[in-house]
Every structure is written in C-alpha cells, then in structure tokens.
C-alpha cells in the first residue's frame with residue numbers, strides 16, 4: 258500500500274510539474290528580460306560588434322545560396338561559427354560576468370546558433386544546397402527566437418509577438 262501511495266504521490270508531483278511547465282514556461286520564455294542592459298559595457302560592446310558581423314555574414318550567405326556559391330556559404334557560415342561571442346576567447350572575468358547576466362536559456366540558444374552555423378558550413382562544403390537551405394532557415398529562426406526573448410529593448414517590434422502555432 259505504501260508503495261502504491263508513493264507512486265500516486267510521485268505521479269501527482271510529475272503531473273503537477275508538467276502542468277506548471279505548460280502553464281508557466283511559455284509566458285516566461287516569451288517575456289524574458291532583455292539581456293543587453295545586464296551585460297557589462299565590455300560584453301555589450303563585444304556582443305554588438307559580433308551581431309553586426311553576423312548580420313553581414315548572413316547577407317553574404319544569402320547571396321551565396323542564391324547563386325550556388327558553395328564556398329562563399331561555407332566561409333561565411335564558418336565565420337559565424339568561429340567568431341560568435343561565446344566561442345571566442347573571453348577572459349575569465351568576462352565568463353563570470355556573462356554567466357551572471359545570461360540565463361541558461363540564452364546560453365542554450367547561443368549554443369544552438371553556433372551548431373547551426375557549423376552545420377550550414379558543412380552542408381556547403383558538401384555542395385548540398387537543399388541542406389544549406391534547411392540550415393539557413395534554422396539560422397534565421399535562431400536570430401528571431403533569441404531576439405524575441407532577449408532583445409526586445411533593441412527590437413521592440415518583437416514585444417508581444419507570438420511564435421507560429423501559439424494563438425492564445
């Protein structure tokens with residue numbers, strides 16, 4: 258009986274966790290605070306420079322995709338991969354400052370972004386243009402997803418925006 262009660266209790270806890278995850282998570286995810294104001298000036302400057310070069314590289318990638326210039330796509334995607342803020346040499350202090358300012362969700366998105374750029378670059382090296390399109394669209398997804406969650410101060414047009422498939 259005891260075992261059964263425990264099981265029931267465990268089931269209840271799990272169910273409650275699932276329900277609250279559904280009830281709370283989406284709201285939290287969409288209304289996370291902008292991260293810019295929490296960064297040290299040095300990190301903010303690095304992030305901003307990085308974003309501008311990422312934007313430049315993304316445009317170049319699009320140019321490459323349109324004309325089938327695989328090596329342009331490969332180089333620019335590799336550059337996004339290599340130069341992204343978390344991939345380059347941050348000082349120990351920067352790393353501390355970053356983990357203090359950035360929630361795990363931000364770091365996870367950053368990681369995914371990083372991996373997608375690498376995969377795009379590999380697809381280009383294999384001259385697989387269909388896969389390049391796939392990863393390019395993922396790359397654009399990452400920009401929007403992260404900006405909606407963490408850069409609504411910079412991009413107010415994203416405030417209150419709903420990702421597709423969620424109409425409340």
Ligand code: HEC
Nearest residue numbers: 292293305308311312315366367370399400403407408411
């Ligand atoms: C992991 C999160 C994340 C991802 C992924 C991301 N960004 Fe950003 N981006 C930010 C944040 C945060 C800011 C605001 C920084 C600030 O407050 O200055 C920003 C700002 C920018 C800016 C404005 C920079 C400035 O200082 O004017 C540009 C342009 C930009 N991002 C382009 C992109 C593009 C293009 C992609 C995808 C290819 C992308 N970002 C992916 C987090 C992200």
